[in-house]
Amino acid sequence: MAGGCVIGVDLGGTKLLAGAVDADLRVHHRAHRLPRVRDTAALVDLVVAEVREVQQAAGEEVRAVGFGIPSLMDLARGVAVHTTHLPLRDAPIRDLLAERLGVPVVVDNDATCAMLAEHHAGAAMGARHAVLLTIGTGIGGGLVVDGRIVRGAVGAAAELGHVVVDLDGPPCQGSCPNNGCLEVMASGSALGREALRVARAAPDSGLGRALAAGTEVTGALCTELAHDGDQAARDVVALIGRRLGVGIASFVNVFNPEVVVVGGGVIAAGELLLEPARQEVARRALRPSRDVVRIVQARFGADAGMLGAALLAMEAAR
Known part of the structure; x- marks a missing residue:
């Protein structure tokens, strides 16, 4: 992936899936963890570690990171307002992650990300x-x-x-x-x-x-x-x-x-x-x-949310 890569992250109630994704939606490196955390700070730590693991495996500069989050979102502010299955309440998740990662970050609802992928190239x-x-x-x-x-x-x-x-x-x-x-x-x-x-x-x-x-x-x-x-x-x-x-x-x-x-x-x-x-x-x-x-x-099964989040990151990196 010449010129750097983007990373898509699907943060679910029982899984955390991240991957380095190219323009053809091919996943070059991926990492998978279970988000068993009790508070927002621990969740952010886990997500940052996951992204850095993928970045290190890709061996390239990360141009942007997209996140699909199972939350009611305030997209203008990048805030996860209410999340049923994770410790996120009125959390400024976009800014928290951008500060830690040092790259452009875009966030959206996880199912919206899945729809982005399926509408772009799927079912x-x-x-x-x-x-x-x-x-x-x-x-x-x-x-x-x-x-x-x-x-x-x-x-x-x-x-x-x-x-x-x-x-x-x-x-x-x-x-x-x-x-x-x-x-x-x-x-x-x-x-x-x-x-x-x-x-x-x-x-x-x-x-x-x-x-x-x-x-x-x-x-x-x-x-x-x-x-x-x-x-x-x-x-x-x-x-x-x-x-x-x-x-x-x-x-x-x-x-x-x-x-x-x-x-x-x-x-x-x-x-x-x-x-x-x-x-x-x-x-x-x-x-x-x-x-x-x-x-x-x-079409994309469990990868749909991650791929849709990567599409968001590609748009942010342009």
């Missing part, structure tokens, strides 16, 4: 109207309307995971004040909770046997067992897919997108998750929107 490429959901610890949202990324008045738009789908549902995760948000009903965390419930209720299932053997029952384990054919695990994944479809049907009705892109760690379930979601959308969404929308898997 939403060429679409003028698109919705993206990143399903992991929580659920993030990205939105393209009339060919443009939608960020809202200050940068906090498209929090699609916090659309309420069940008025009397369980309390949402973290510090969200709502009940029955899509996030608490259909995220990776929800998948893990449902898998554990079924493991206790069905001791003869693969999930039940795993629990009896002392294995931690997680969403990832449920997905693995579902792919292996365990019916109880498949039923859990299908339930999460149907719940997801309820949310997607609302987004289809509101935004009339050409495509809904589903990414994040839970998409490892593939069609076991997406087909029940499509069936729910077919039952619930209105014509003509339901007749034109495609519901597809993200």
Whole structure:
């Protein structure tokens, strides 16, 4: 990467992924850590160490760094206003990181970054109207309307995971004040909770046997067992897919997108998750929107947020 490189960083609730990225979105060096920290200062230290590790591996001058952060953002000030899964509250994260790194820094919501990557060269490429959901610890949202990324008045738009789908549902995760948000009903965390419930209720299932053997029952384990054919695990994944479809049907009705892109760690379930979601959308969404929308898997998978953050950095480095 002659003339220096840019680094994209995807800071999630349970992962921190950074990479040196070129103009063709090829990742030349990457680092991955788990952000198990208790306060903002420790989180900034961890992020800075990650970026420097990638910079050292790349062996080049870093021209700019982009960060995707799972937060409600005030983009004009570069402030992470409210983050459900990380210790960031009204944190001037852009300026903190720029001061430590000594290079231009740009920040945005992590799901918006994922949408940037998928719209630039992925599953939403060429679409003028698109919705993206990143399903992991929580659920993030990205939105393209009339060919443009939608960020809202200050940068906090498209929090699609916090659309309420069940008025009397369980309390949402973290510090969200709502009940029955899509996030608490259909995220990776929800998948893990449902898998554990079924493991206790069905001791003869693969999930039940795993629990009896002392294995931690997680969403990832449920997905693995579902792919292996365990019916109880498949039923859990299908339930999460149907719940997801309820949310997607609302987004289809509101935004009339050409495509809904589903990414994040839970998409490892593939069609076991997406087909029940499509069936729910077919039952619930209105014509003509339901007749034109495609519901597809993200092209860039777990790298989408990092690549979108790198695209932001490329723009800042021009």
